[in-house]
Amino acid sequence: MCRWLAYTGDPIYLDTLITQPDHSLVQQSLNSKLNYNNAGQLLSTNGDGFGIGWYDHRPEPGVFKDDIPAWHDKNLANLCHHIRAHTFMAHVRATTTGDIQRTNCHPFSYKNWLFQHNGQISHFPRLRRELQLSIAPELFPAIHGNTDSETFFLLALTYGLMENPKRALQRMVEEVLKILEREDKDGVLNLSFAISDGLKLYTLRFSHNEAPMTQFYSTDPSCMEEFENDEIPPIPNGCTVVVSEPLDHTDSKWQKIENNCFTTIKQNQVTTETFL
Template identity: 70%
Template sequence: MCRWIAYTGKPIYLDTLVTKPDHSLVVQSRHSQMNYTNSGQRLSTNGDGFGIGWYDKRASPGLFKDDLPAWHNTNLNNLCHQVKSHTFMAHIRATTTGDIQRSNCHPFSYKNWLFQHNGHVSHFPKLRRQLQLKIAPKLYPHLQGTTDSETFFLLALTYGLVENPKAAMQKMVAEVLQTLNQIDKKGVLNLSCAISDGHKLYTLRYSHNEAPMTQFVSTDASCLAEFDDSKPRIPSGSTIVVSEPLDNVSDKWTKIDSNTFTTIYRNNVTTERFMDD
């Protein structure tokens, strides 16, 4: 499974979260602490590619992705040291579906939207054709890779992500579950997603027939530096969402409940129930 971070608030350099913390995303790419396979085995490395998407003054986001491990790419360190952003997300990949190739690395983008995902769906090779036939014809040419994640994103766009992100994700999940149940009623769908249009940040934590992927949020400016002033601080009025905390100060991070959809805007964090039983 994958690891990711998402940030929104006052502009900061990307390295504040991606490379500098004790348990930064790059560190997690080699030494993840909370990443487990379906069988319960800890997966410590996420070396199947990485990506960063960020917003600055233009509507469309910047995007940098590679199929190399995050710890192996010196360009990543240089970029993160120079680029500043008010809203960004970053992802390190441990593949369960799709080859190790750049087009399969997250985040995925469409116009001003970014999407990244940790999780999976059972039997995706059997589901792929039926699900992708549901993608709107105008969006289908944007399908470049072979992952379930990119298919989920394009389905959500088809179902109105731009107008109503929560409703679109609900429709997407319902479509995937309906298709999955035709093959295997005990099949698994697991979604820990971050989505942004450059103004708001949305996250989803949802699972079906499996324990959910981990997801945490912090609005505490000292969440990275409580015991060490040399560590970076995030500006007050900012929010970070992560797959696992970026240091060991656990009381600064709040676990996001399962089956919830979270909207973050100007440091207002609103969490709603996602799907009815």
């Protein structure tokens, strides 16, 4: 399992969320508080790699990722301190599928799209071939790693992510469930996605046969006021922060996104719909 965050709004420096808060994403890579596996065990360490993706003045996102722990990489802290972006996402990895290598770290990118995932699918090594045969031939060369997450992203692109994100994800999930249930009717599919084209941010929270991964959002600039670190600059009005777990603690300033929900976000306009 993993932890992630995503931001959209007026430009801010990435370290405002990724490294500086008391329970920042980098702190969560060492001490997650809400990351439980299906046996109910807390997975507090997410040290199998990290990544950041951001949009500034160009349509294609910048991406930086590596397969070492986020807390151990000074380049990450330095870049986050100097990069300012209107939309960005970040991810720390605890692998259940795929090797510990840079090509398996999130976020994944294709043209102007970014994608990151927390969750799992049962029996992926056995299902991988059949799932990937459904990827469009022109997208197949974009597979660089061996994770279920990258496969889900390319399947969504195959089914029209760039034209209709919700419908593409519905088609992807329907296809994945069909293949999974042929293998194991009790098999698990757990999806917590963040996706962006640089103009809007989309999230999905969906689970099948397992408790869903946690997902919260805040449009309240004062959500940062609970932090003990006085050096953190204020979050601007008109923004939205989405997280796997809050950057301070769960309170009224962080709204839980319910299971089986697809969410569309532009600045602080949040629209949540039933997914399936």
